[in-house]
Amino acid sequence: MTTTHLPPTPGRRVAAPAPAAPxxxxxxxxxxxxxxxxxxxxxxxxxxLLLAFVFLPAILGFGLAFTNARLVSPRPxxxxxxxxxxxxxxxxxxxxxxxNVSYFAVVVVPVQSGLAxxxxxxxxxxxxxVNFFRTLYFLxxxxxxxxxxxxxxxxxRKDGLINExxxxxxxxxxxxxxxxxxxxxxxxxxIILSIWQAAGFHMIIWLAGLQSISGELYEAAQLDGASRWxxxxxxxxxxxxxxxxxxxxxxxxxxxxxxxxxxxxxQGGPLDSTTTIIxxxxxxxxxxxxxxxxxxxxxxxxxxxxxISAVQRYLTREKD
Amino acid sequence: MKETLKSKSLSSAGTMAVRILFAVVAAFPLVFMVxxxxxxxxxxxxxxxxxxxxxxxxxxxxxxxxxxxxRVPAARFLINSIGISxxxxxxxxxxxxxxxxxxSRMEVRGKRIVFTxxxxxxxxxxxxxxxxxxxxxxxxxxxxxxxxSLEISKGWLDTYQVQIIPFIxxxxxxxxxxxxxxSIPKELDEAARIDGAGWFKIYRLVVMxxxxxxxxxxxxxxxxxxxxSYLWPLMVVQSEELRPVMIGIQYFFxxxxxxxxxxxxxxxxxxxxxxxxxxxxxxxxxxxxxxxVKG
Numbered sequence: 001m002t003t004t005h006l007p008p009t010p011g012r013r014v015a016a017p018a019p020a021a022p023x024x025x026x027x028x029x030x031x032x033x034x035x036x037x038x039x040x041x042x043x044x045x046x047x048x049l050l051l052a053f054v055f056l057p058a059i060l061g062f063g064l065a066f067t068n069a070r071l072v073s074p075r076p077x078x079x080x081x082x083x084x085x086x087x088x089x090x091x092x093x094x095x096x097x098x099x100n101v102s103y104f105a106v107v108v109v110p111v112q113s114g115l116a117x118x119x120x121x122x123x124x125x126x127x128x129x130v131n132f133f134r135t136l137y138f139l140x141x142x143x144x145x146x147x148x149x150x151x152x153x154x155x156x157r158k159d160g161l162i163n164e165x166x167x168x169x170x171x172x173x174x175x176x177x178x179x180x181x182x183x184x185x186x187x188x189x190x191i192i193l194s195i196w197q198a199a200g201f202h203m204i205i206w207l208a209g210l211q212s213i214s215g216e217l218y219e220a221a222q223l224d225g226a227s228r229w230x231x232x233x234x235x236x237x238x239x240x241x242x243x244x245x246x247x248x249x250x251x252x253x254x255x256x257x258x259x260x261x262x263x264x265x266x267q268g269g270p271l272d273s274t275t276t277i278i279x280x281x282x283x284x285x286x287x288x289x290x291x292x293x294x295x296x297x298x299x300x301x302x303x304x305x306x307x308i309s310a311v312q313r314y315l316t317r318e319k320d
Numbered sequence: 321m322k323e324t325l326k327s328k329s330l331s332s333a334g335t336m337a338v339r340i341l342f343a344v345v346a347a348f349p350l351v352f353m354v355x356x357x358x359x360x361x362x363x364x365x366x367x368x369x370x371x372x373x374x375x376x377x378x379x380x381x382x383x384x385x386x387x388x389x390x391r392v393p394a395a396r397f398l399i400n401s402i403g404i405s406x407x408x409x410x411x412x413x414x415x416x417x418x419x420x421x422x423x424s425r426m427e428v429r430g431k432r433i434v435f436t437x438x439x440x441x442x443x444x445x446x447x448x449x450x451x452x453x454x455x456x457x458x459x460x461x462x463x464x465x466x467x468x469s470l471e472i473s474k475g476w477l478d479t480y481q482v483q484i485i486p487f488i489x490x491x492x493x494x495x496x497x498x499x500x501x502x503s504i505p506k507e508l509d510e511a512a513r514i515d516g517a518g519w520f521k522i523y524r525l526v527v528m529x530x531x532x533x534x535x536x537x538x539x540x541x542x543x544x545x546x547x548x549s550y551l552w553p554l555m556v557v558q559s560e561e562l563r564p565v566m567i568g569i570q571y572f573f574x575x576x577x578x579x580x581x582x583x584x585x586x587x588x589x590x591x592x593x594x595x596x597x598x599x600x601x602x603x604x605x606x607x608x609x610x611x612x613v614k615g
Contacts, residue, residue, distance in 0.1 A: 035426055042422035042519070043434060046494060049486075071458060122342065139350060147586045196345070204608045291454070
């Protein structure tokens, strides 16, 4: 170590320990003002963009739902009260859409979170090839839902991969359905591909939760002779409380927002068996240019999302 | 003793079998996609009932890929998506980190209210905003320099900017940077200030170089939705020359082309992301994990 003074480079200079504070008292006032000014100048770009593209459209959406606004229209926008909501709640397609997303959510939430937890437990231990498995399990997540939908559209054909596999596995006994063209199997088909695509994402969140549980708890449980099931039941499961809430809320909200798969694969059919709330909103707002009606649907969707996250939070909180 | 050892290795073999089963289920559709993209339709359907569906054997060629570029301006779609994603990521990193810097490291009056308001936007799902947002961007003025005269027209629909600007500022990116900046000692700022550095200089030369992991996370979490976006461009883009890849493949599919060609297009827009993912696998998965724990 030499004691010679190196020419201070900007990067190095700042990393050095702070020297004794110089007498800077007289400059306090302008320095404070300058900090206010620079601070706001730094906050402004992001804040203005969020104001313009999140806050404003959110408020607009709320307002437009009570008007007759259309995307492109020579008429001035007029207040029409609750007309859009009356129309919405008397529309059987809307109720069908609500039923469909409920069906979707009721199946997807437990099955997907369960499979994701199983995957996380399978790769939580250190073993040879753990990275290989982790990568493979996560692969569907980085694949876009549009690509996944086209791919599965092909596999779900009457003569597609899925039916050929069912036929081969049952020695020709099972003659698979025409998955996407049969109202009875169209939603299950969409459910299967959705779980396949997103389970890896929630596996990672479970994994983060699992790794936050102290290893000492497991050691203590092993000393007490707890079986693997008991370790899971009394150490792992309680330790995942927060992760559980988070995963339930995110999967439910994602399930309610079901859109891409439906738009690519079925267009809501056959016989409205796969239509969803967001699909209806996009159909009326974008294809029929009825911004106001679509805003009303979006508003109902938002209230639903708020309600569900509030209920889930309340339920998971009360248990302790 | 011997028996417990034996049952332990048996159960670990069983665990490994389950692991492999899950891996096969996760990977088979993607393997099928890439393999099919190399085969003519007749062979795809012929191979369907056997393991050959997953093996690149028989009549293998890149003809389907050539056909994709012949039929639609796929190169243009790719360039559009790369450009849109890159600009969104770069501007997103700059603007969101700058905002988080001021909120976490400076004594700005009223910053607490601003930060709370920013976090509040996290509860609004994009699907709720999308339709009012379409109406709103259609009201915004659009400035265009035509020679020496500035032309003002109404409406952002069918432009590049409408695919970029609404997605630059992101509450979650600001939150991630804010958390990360809080962990960097504030003494560094003090030392730099005493040496006469301004706030922007501190941001640029002190804090940002230390925030590499946060930047990687924000880059990944901005890139993926930008590359995969579908709902938004579906509503705001009509012209063929402005289409991103995901809208491009949807139109391509409606041309009633062969399945081999659809699989070639699908592989074309998926494989680069998968390769990127495998290369940055560790930070990729860590970033998702840390993003999940937002509560």
